[in-house]
Amino acid sequence: MSPSGILPPIYLPPGYIMLLGFLSAIISWNLHDSEKYHQTEPPVTFELAISNSGKDGKYENIYIVTTIRDSQQRTVSEVVSFSTPGCEPDPPLPPTLINRSKSSLNLQWNGSNDNGSKINSFLLEWDEGKGKDFKSCYTGTMKQHKILKLNASTKYSFRLAAKNNFGLSDFSEIAVFHTSGIMPPAPSPPKLKAAGICNLSLEWCAPANTNPNLSLTYVLEMEEAGSGLGFKPKYNGEDLSCTVRNLQRSTTYKFRIFAYNMEGRSNSSGEVKFTTCPDKPGSPTKPYIKGKIHAHKVKIGWEPPTDNGGTHISSYSLEVSENLDVNFWNIVYTGNTREFLYNKLQPGTTYNLRVFCTSPVGQSQPSDILTIQTPALSPAYCQPSPLNGKTKSTETKLQCGEHSLCAMTMTNFPTFHQLEKKFNFCVCVFQIPECNGAEITDYRLEWGQIEESMHLIYTGPCLSYKVKGLIPGTTYFCRVQAVNTVGVGMFGITGVVTTPATVPAVVPMLHEVEKKVSTKLASSCIAIQWEEPDCHGSPITGYNIEYGDRKILTIGRKTECVLKNLQPDTIYKIRIQAINHYGLSPFSRPIRTKTKPLPLEPPQLDCVAYGHQSLKLKWGYSSAKGLLSNLINYNLFMYSRSGRFSVIYHGPSQTHKVQRLGEYTQYKFKIQACNEAGEGPLSRIYTFKTTKTPPAILKAPKLHQLNNNICKIKWESLKPIKGDPVIYNLQLISDKGTNLIYKGPNTSFSFSNFLSNTRYRFKVCAGRQYKISTGMQEIWGPYSPSTLFSTHKPNPRAGRGGKGNKGSGSNEQKGEKSGMEINDNIFVLILMMGFALTAILCAVVIQSFLIK
Numbered sequence: 001m002s003p004s005g006i007l008p009p010i011y012l013p014p015g016y017i018m019l020l021g022f023l024s025a026i027i028s029w030n031l032h033d034s035e036k037y038h039q040t041e042p043p044v045t046f047e048l049a050i051s052n053s054g055k056d057g058k059y060e061n062i063y064i065v066t067t068i069r070d071s072q073q074r075t076v077s078e079v080v081s082f083s084t085p086g087c088e089p090d091p092p093l094p095p096t097l098i099n100r101s102k103s104s105l106n107l108q109w110n111g112s113n114d115n116g117s118k119i120n121s122f123l124l125e126w127d128e129g130k131g132k133d134f135k136s137c138y139t140g141t142m143k144q145h146k147i148l149k150l151n152a153s154t155k156y157s158f159r160l161a162a163k164n165n166f167g168l169s170d171f172s173e174i175a176v177f178h179t180s181g182i183m184p185p186a187p188s189p190p191k192l193k194a195a196g197i198c199n200l201s202l203e204w205c206a207p208a209n210t211n212p213n214l215s216l217t218y219v220l221e222m223e224e225a226g227s228g229l230g231f232k233p234k235y236n237g238e239d240l241s242c243t244v245r246n247l248q249r250s251t252t253y254k255f256r257i258f259a260y261n262m263e264g265r266s267n268s269s270g271e272v273k274f275t276t277c278p279d280k281p282g283s284p285t286k287p288y289i290k291g292k293i294h295a296h297k298v299k300i301g302w303e304p305p306t307d308n309g310g311t312h313i314s315s316y317s318l319e320v321s322e323n324l325d326v327n328f329w330n331i332v333y334t335g336n337t338r339e340f341l342y343n344k345l346q347p348g349t350t351y352n353l354r355v356f357c358t359s360p361v362g363q364s365q366p367s368d369i370l371t372i373q374t375p376a377l378s379p380a381y382c383q384p385s386p387l388n389g390k391t392k393s394t395e396t397k398l399q400c401g402e403h404s405l406c407a408m409t410m411t412n413f414p415t416f417h418q419l420e421k422k423f424n425f426c427v428c429v430f431q432i433p434e435c436n437g438a439e440i441t442d443y444r445l446e447w448g449q450i451e452e453s454m455h456l457i458y459t460g461p462c463l464s465y466k467v468k469g470l471i472p473g474t475t476y477f478c479r480v481q482a483v484n485t486v487g488v489g490m491f492g493i494t495g496v497v498t499t500p501a502t503v504p505a506v507v508p509m510l511h512e513v514e515k516k517v518s519t520k521l522a523s524s525c526i527a528i529q530w531e532e533p534d535c536h537g538s539p540i541t542g543y544n545i546e547y548g549d550r551k552i553l554t555i556g557r558k559t560e561c562v563l564k565n566l567q568p569d570t571i572y573k574i575r576i577q578a579i580n581h582y583g584l585s586p587f588s589r590p591i592r593t594k595t596k597p598l599p600l601e602p603p604q605l606d607c608v609a610y611g612h613q614s615l616k617l618k619w620g621y622s623s624a625k626g627l628l629s630n631l632i633n634y635n636l637f638m639y640s641r642s643g644r645f646s647v648i649y650h651g652p653s654q655t656h657k658v659q660r661l662g663e664y665t666q667y668k669f670k671i672q673a674c675n676e677a678g679e680g681p682l683s684r685i686y687t688f689k690t691t692k693t694p695p696a697i698l699k700a701p702k703l704h705q706l707n708n709n710i711c712k713i714k715w716e717s718l719k720p721i722k723g724d725p726v727i728y729n730l731q732l733i734s735d736k737g738t739n740l741i742y743k744g745p746n747t748s749f750s751f752s753n754f755l756s757n758t759r760y761r762f763k764v765c766a767g768r769q770y771k772i773s774t775g776m777q778e779i780w781g782p783y784s785p786s787t788l789f790s791t792h793k794p795n796p797r798a799g800r801g802g803k804g805n806k807g808s809g810s811n812e813q814k815g816e817k818s819g820m821e822i823n824d825n826i827f828v829l830i831l832m833m834g835f836a837l838t839a840i841l842c843a844v845v846i847q848s849f850l851i852k
Contacts, residue, residue, distance in 0.1 A: 606618050
C-alpha cells in the first residue's frame with residue numbers, strides 16, 4: 001500500500017498488541033513534545049499505516065504519516081518491520097467424495113491456512129458407521145484416502161483436522177456419505193385395512209431382507225378395473241399405510257406397490273383388487289294413482305329410484321298420513337312389488353302418501369308426497385253432537401277434621417254464550433254452587449285445547465269471563481272450581497265448546513315457478529305456487545286466482561296453477577284467495593310477473609359477396625337497432641353432405657362469411673332468430689352459388705424488338721382450368737390512354753407502328769371461358785405488372801451496358817431506384833448516429849454520478 005493511500009480496516013493478530021502499546025507510547029511522547037516546543041504551530045495529525053510485506057502474515061511493516069492541518073505538507077517516517085508469532089492451522093473444509101462402491105469410499109480434501117507454520121499432516125476420523133464416537137482412520141500428508149471393507153448401503157460420518165509445528169487445528173464440519181447398495185426386493189401386495197363408500201384404506205409391509213439402516217420410500221399405484229387408463233400413482237412416502245379417497249362407490253380397483261431406495265426402484269408387487277362399498281339408494285319417484293280413486297280404496301304405484309346406491313333394492317315401503325298430518329306416518333305396505341291396493345280409506349278424507357326403499361346398505365329418504373282426497377258419500381246415520389253448553393253436575397263431598405271448617409259441596413259447571421259474528425271469543429258463565437257454610441270469595445277458570453293440559457286463565461269473584469282470541473272451528477275444554485275461606489273446592493265437570501268455522505285465512509307465500517313452464521310456452525303462460533292457508537275449521541275446497549283485468553280463475557284444491565292464454569311481453573298482477581264452505585278468504589298480497597316475448601320470425605337472408613371459395617351472407621331486422629340488437633342471436637344453418645342442416649354460426653352478428661367452399665357449387669342455407677323467448681321458426685331454404693375460380697395473375701410480359709418498326713410481346717401460358725380454355729387480354733398504356741390491343745388464346749403479340757420519343761407500357765391478364773345455358777361466359781384474373789417499352793433516344797452519357805430503347809428504360813428505372821436507396825441509406829446513417837450520441841451521453845452521466 002502507498003503511504004499516501006487510504007488505509008482499509010485491518011485484522012490485528014494477538015502479536016500486534018504489545019507492538020501497538022509501544023508505538024502508542026512513542027506517539028504520545030511526540031505529541032507532548034510537539035505541544036511543548038511548537039505551541040504556536042498549526043495542529044498536526046498522525047496516521048499509523050501497516051502493510052504486509054511478508055508471507056502468511058509473518059512479517060509486517062509499520063510507518064507513520066504526519067500531516068499539518070490546512071496544508072498539503074505530509075511527512076512519512078522510516079519503515080519499522082516486525083514479525084507475529086505463529087499458531088496451529090485454521091480448521092479445514094470437510095472432505096468430499098470422489099467415488100464410492102458397495103465396500104469402499106474414496107475421499108479427498110484441501111488444506112487450510114497454516115498460520116505461519118507449514119502443515120505437515122492431516123487427521124481423518126470416522127464413526128465406523130455406528131453413529132457414535134469418532135476414531136482415526138488416516139494420518140498423513142496425503143490429501144485423499146480410500147476406506148475399504150465397508151458395509152453396503154451404510155451411512156458413514158467423517159471429520160478432518162490439519163496439523164503443523166504449533167499443534168492440531170479444530171475439526172472440520174462433519175461430512176456424511178453412503179456406500180452403494182442394491183435395489184430393494186419387491187414388497188408384498190398391499191392389504192385392505194378398511195373399505196368405505198368413496199375410499200379404501202390400505203396397508204403393507206416392508207420388503208424382506210432389507211437393511212434396517214436404509215430408509216425406503218413406497219409408491220402405491222391404482223387402476224380402475226376395466227377403465228383401460230392404466231396404473232396411476234396415488235401415494236408416495238415412507239409410511240406403510242394410506243387411504244385412497246374420492247373413489248366411485250361399489251367399484252373395483254387394482255393396486256400394486258413399489259419400494260425405492262438410493263439405488264433405484266424395486267419390481268412391483270403382485271396386483272390385488274379391492275372394491276368400495278355401496279351407498280344407500282336414492283328416493284323412489286313420487287307415487288302415482290293407478291285407475292280411479294274410490295271412497296274406500298285406491299291403487300298406488302311408483303317407480304324405482306334412478307340411483308340404487310350401487311346394489312339391488314330389497315324392498316319398498318308405503319307410508320300414509322291422514323288429514324294432512326305430516327307429523328304422523330303409518331306404514332301400510334312393505335314388499336318387492338311396486339304397486340299396492342290400499343282399501344282402508346274413509347270417504348271425504350284427504351291422505352298423504354310417500355314411499356321409500358331399502359337395500360342391504362340401508363334405507364333411502366322418502367319420495368315426494370302424493371296428496372289424494374276420497375269422494376264423499378251420503379250419510380248413513382247421524383251421531384249425537386258433543387255436549388256443548390250445560391252439562392250434568394257431579395257432587396263431591398270433602399271430609400274435614402274435627403276442629404276445622406267443612407269445605408263446600410260443589411255443584412259447579414260452566415255454560416257458554418257465543419257473541420257477535422266474528423267468532424273469535426265466547427263468554428263462560430258459572431253457576432253458584434252451595435257454599436257449605438262459608439261464603440264463596442273467588443272462582444278459578446282453567447282453559448285449553450287439550451283436556452289433559454288446561455291452564456288457569458281467570459281468578460276472581462265474577463260469575464262470567466270473556467275468552468278472547470279463539471281460533472275458528474276449534475274445540476276447547478274448560479273447568480271451574482270455587483274458593484271460600486275454608487279452602488278450594490273440587491273441579492266441576494269439564495265443559496266443551498267448539499268455535500264455529502269461518503272463512504279460510506289469507507293465502508301465504510304466493511310466488512312464480514319459472515321451471516314449470518317450457519320455453520316455448522313462456523310467452524303465453526305463467527306458473528304460480530302457494531302454501532295452503534289455515535282452513536279455520538272447514539276444509540278448503542278451491543281457490544280464486546285474480547289476474548289481468550280482474551279476471552277470476554277458479555280451481556280445485558291444489559297449491560299450484562299454470563295461467564294460460566296470456567298476452568306475450570306483458571306484466572300481470574296476480575293474487576289469490578281460498579274457498580271453503582263458509583266463503584272466501586281475503587286476497588293474498590299481489591305479485592307482479594311478466595310473460596316472455598314471442599319468438600322472432602326468421603329474417604331475410606341475402607348473399608352480398610360471391611367468391612369462388614366463399615359466400616358472404618347478410619341478414620337482420622331493420623328495427624333491430626341499438627340495445628335491442630344485443631338481445632337477438634341468430635342461428636345460421638347450412639346443408640351438409642350428411643343430408644341435414646347443421647349450425648355454422650351462432651351469435652348476434654348480422655353477417656357471416658362462409659369459407660372453404662367448392663367453386664361453382666350451389667349451397668343451401670336456413671336462418672333462425674333467437675331472443676329471450678327462445679328459438680324462432682326456421683326460414684325457408686335459400687340457395688346461393690359460388691363463382692368460377694379466376695385464373696392466377698401472370699408475370700410481367702417480356703419484350704423482344706425485332707426491328708425498328710416491330711416489337712414482339714410474350715407472356716407465360718396457363719393450362720386449362722378444369723377443362724375450361726384460357727384466353728388472354730393484352731393492354732397497352734400510352735400517353736393517349738389505355739387500349740386493348742389483343743384478346744385471344746395466343747401467348748405473344750407483335751406490336752408495330754409505334755411513335756418515336758414515346759413510352760409504352762404493356763400488361764396482360766388471363767381469362768377463363770365456360771359455357772352455361774345462356775351461352776359462353778368469361779371470368780378474368782387480375783392484370784400482371786406492366787413492362788415499359790420506350791422509343792426515346794438513348795442518353796449519350798449512359799454506360800456501355802445500355803443498349804437500345806429498352807435499355808434506356810431500364811437505366812431510368814435503375815436511376816430512380818438508386819436515388820431511393822441513397823435516401824434510405826442516409827436516413828439509416830442519421831438514425832445510427834443519433835443512437836450512438838445518446839449512448840455516449842448516458843455513459844458520461846453515469847460515470848459522473850459514480851465518481852461523486
